[in-house]
Structure formats: C-alpha cells, structure tokens
Amino acid sequence: MKNAMLLVTLISCLWFSPTSAAADEQMQENAQRVIVKLFGAGGGTLDSYGTGIVVSADGHVLTVASHLITTGGLTAVTADGSRFTATTQATSMQADAAIVKLNLAENQQLPFLDLATAADAVPGTPVLAFSNMFRVAAGSEPVSVVHGVIAATTPLNAVQGRWKFPLRTPVWILDAITNNSGAAGGLLTSQTGKPLGLIGREVRHEESRTWVNYAVPLKTLQPVVEELMQGKSTRLKNADETAAATLSDRQLTAQFGLTMMPSLLQRTPAYVDRVIAGSAAAEAGLQRGDLIVLIGDTVITDVREVGREMGAFRQGVKIPLTVDRSNQLINLQLTN
Template structure:
C-alpha cells in the first residue's frame, strides 16, 4: 500500500483539513477578527453610496425633464408634400430653420407647432443646399411661439450629454438621448437617400438616435441650448446601407446662425464662409479605372484657380496636405479651409506635375 494512504497519515490529513475548514468557515461567517471590521465597513460604505447614486440619477433625470420642457416647444414638424421632417423656431417673427433636404423643391409647407394640433401654412424664404440648410416662414405667427436659444459651437465638447428632438418617422415631439461622440467631422451627404450631396465641415457627431424625420430638428445640451441641427445618420454597408446605430451628425449651431441669419436678414446667403477654387470639375480615372484626380472642366474668370494659373484640362491631384482623387475628396479638403486662406495646389498638365500657390476664394 502506498505510504501516503496509511491510516495514521490519513487521520492526520483529515485533522488538518478539518482545521482549515474551521478557519474558512469562521472567515466566511464574519467571526474571524481580521475580516469582521472590513466586512462591516464595506457594507456601511455601500449603504452610504446608494442614496448618493440615487440622488445623482434623480438630479440627471430632472435635468432631462427641465430641458425637454424648455426646448421642445421650439421644435416643430414640417410637411413638404408627402415628406415629413422637423424644424426649429428661429425667432418670434415665425422664421423656422430646417434642412434643405427637408424642404426639397417645395415652396409651401404645413407646419405643426407645439401649441397647436392643426398645421399652419408656411412658405419658403430661401434654401441653401451647399450647407443643407433652409428657412421657412409661417404665414401667421401664433401666440406663444417660442424661439430656441442657440449655443456656442466652440464650447461643444466630446462626452457632453445631448438630447435630439424632432419627429422621427412622423412621431412628433420625440426625444432621444446620447453624447457628443466627436466634433469637427467633415461629412458628404448622399443623394440617393434624399440628401443634397453637400459636403459639410465641422459637423457634430452624436450617439443620440437620428432617424428619418429627425432631420431639421434640434440637438440640445443640458443648458437647454441648441448646439446643432440633426441632419443625417451614417450608413452601414453591412446592413444593406441601413442606418448605423449610434452614429449621427448635426450641423453646428455657429453655421446654422450664420446661414439662417443671412437668409432672415437678406433673403438669401451672401457670405457662405465656404472656401472655393473657382472651378467646375469632374473625377477622372487612371488606366486601372481607379479615381486619380479632378479634371478642370471650366475655370471661373478671376477666381482662385484662374489667379493661380490653372486652366481647363489640368488634373488636380493634391490640395494642401490632402491627396485629391475624386470631386468629393476635393470638396472635403476645401471644407476644412477658409476663404482667403493660402495653400498649394498640385496638378498635372500634359503628363507633367506642377505645383502652384493659391489664395482660396469663396463659394
């Protein structure tokens, strides 16, 4: 027999095991002197923390409810023909700012405001598809129409809690919640999904759900200020180009105020703030049928490209630090620049590459 299994050794092993069990049981029951104080302290800390956590959650909920009560009356539903979208009351004269793709080609609209169940008549003041913004005006201004307060885009920070308000899928006065996921995004809208095809810079990315019908509504911070106009959701090719959950974009408040302010004051946009080369171009492909640059079809007389010496037939391949392969990539590069800014443009002419300094114009 193996010596380790002799009765004497077995009795010793059982006794040792029993002693260990006693120590373990004592420790688990809280009778062990070294553990009892720690267990009681942890329990007391947990009990103290619970009321604090509940209080914080209650405070946050109160903030949500306060902001919703304050801002939702400034968010309207807009019907343009068979399409539905949202809008934000811009002033007390009945001007409402929304997306250009919400108004489309329509000139007259039905607008449902917060304090009325019946749609009010409104007309288009002006649409600016290059920035996907438009302003409509109510024919008559109802009592109690409440303009929204717009925030400072420069103060928007990643991680801020935000609420998206609008009429997703026609469900008026709906609210979703999320955070600011990123700022300074440059996004190009598709045309096939109802967008204007605009390339828009400095967009606010948010995780708050943005669905069809939310366009033109309000993205609001917890101070009750509109920091952006929800415009589109990212598309996921793996979902058959369905909306990618948690990735939406809003036009920043600074852009909204600049564009809408000009439309309200002058009836149109006279100072876009968008940089331009002053060309008409198209995407060209190489021998492998891959995008290889933007061919200059026409040069605007006296424009930035004209002053830099570009002419029809040149192919732009780089602007500043950005490689240019398509007309979209050129638009995205320009979206990050400003009128009057100096940069360089690289292009090919008759097979040879050239570089020129250019002072950007305005679109």
C-alpha cells in the same frame, strides 16, 4: 505626463453625468415648445415630413435644406398643435440650412429659440435630441427625444445617395441614433436643456458607407441664419467642390449631361445610367448602358474613379473615352 492623463480622465468623467439625472422637465418643455413638425411633399425614399426649430417670434423656422422645403406645399405644426402654411425664405447649401417662414396671423407671436443663447459643447457632453422622427407624434403631442453623447467634433465627409453631401463645416458626431426619417432639423440640447445643435440629415460616411449621426453646432449656424433671415440664399461655390480636383456626380451631370450608375458596391462598374439629350455626353455619342473602361490611358474599374479621372483634364481639352457597348470597344471624344 501621467498626471496629465489623469487630469484628462478626470475632466472627461465630469461630462458623463449619469443619465438618471434625466433632463430637467422644465428645460425639456422649453425645448419642445420651439419645435415644429414639418410636412410637405415626399415619395419613394424621400420622406414627406421633417423637423424645424422656431428661431423668431414672428415665425422663422430653422431646418435643413432638404427636398421638403424646396418642393412647396409645406405645412408646419407647432407644439400646441396649431397648423400653419409655410414658405421657404432662403437656403444655404453649404451650411445645409434653410429658413422657412410660417404664415402667422397678424400680430401672432410664437415661443422661439434665441440662437444667441446657443451653447458650445465638447466631445463627452451628454445630449438630448428632439425630433419628429418617424412621425410618431401627431398634432400637439410632444416630439420624440433620444439621449446620447457627443462623440467627436470633425468635418463631415458624407454622401447622400450618390451625391457628395455639401456640408463641410465641423459637426458633432453623436453617440445617439438621430439618423432617422424626419429627424433632420430637430434640436440637440445638453442634458439640462441648453440649445446646442441642429440635427443633421440621413447621410452616410463617404468611406465607411455607414449612417452618420451628426448635428451642426447652432453657434456656427448663427451667422448663416442671420443672412438667411434677410432672404439671402447662398449657393455652392464651385471652388468648394472642385478643390479636390474630383468632379462630383452632380458636376458630371451639370457639365457633361452624364449620369453614372450609383456607387453601391465595394467596386461598382462604371456604367452610364443616363445621358441628357443635346449634352456634351450625347454629342460624344455616349449611351445609357455603356461601360466606361478607359478614360485617357487610365483603366476604370470603379464608378467612383470617373469623377476623379475626368477632373484631371483641363477645361477645353477633349477627353478620350473607351466604352464597352454590347461587347464591342468604342472610342469616343468628350468635349470638356
């Protein structure tokens, strides 16, 4: 047993090559050549910039399925500073991936990353993360590179603002700050420049609410990308989300037209933030500002309990609600 432990220690030592063996310059350059800076619509807390990786000579770019690529007016700046308009070809919510096509001139070809060359990696691997974070680099300037180590491989359990983040595939948790504005869609490589992963988004862990630095292994994305390149978008399958029998915020809005206040505190009171006119919630008489105190017989003390309790009711069954409206308790029936 002792020997086995020693073995594990030894092996892990091998991965920690000193950072001084700073990335091979040629390899770094190769990584820089395939990265594009994306610019599109943003506003408020949504950034108007991001990162992508060129994955075909005719200008297919892999990035995350963020608001940036769904809002139109997207432009991409390649490593040599050339600027292209771009159109979103297909997205996969489950893999949080998207393929954007740059509008190249006829017969124009770009240096690209062949996803088939993507390598696998294990926790302990020193990595470099290339991205357009904070929009520091402009035009032909090389994007930012930060260093770190793959800390763990684990399914991602994250939230983005009030929404449960749909990505479920195992990701690499990084001991490097990649959770920055504009970094998502960047390239994770080994220290020798081998392509490894797609830098993930600005999300928080569902339980700890801390920012998660993660990347999705390119190897797991490869089949998804193939489908996306053929123009096949994949939407979320309902089964995926309802598996936990908890209704996500998204589903609450979709099914009942009910939006609750975001869960910001240790315990956020279950206030109704919005009721869509003509929805089931509106028909039941719910109003903005109502505090849900009971669902069925269960006392609600935290807004996060709403989805779980509502999800416990079978379809077609009316959900009895008690709300506090201006210090008056009102009983309502919500059609499920």
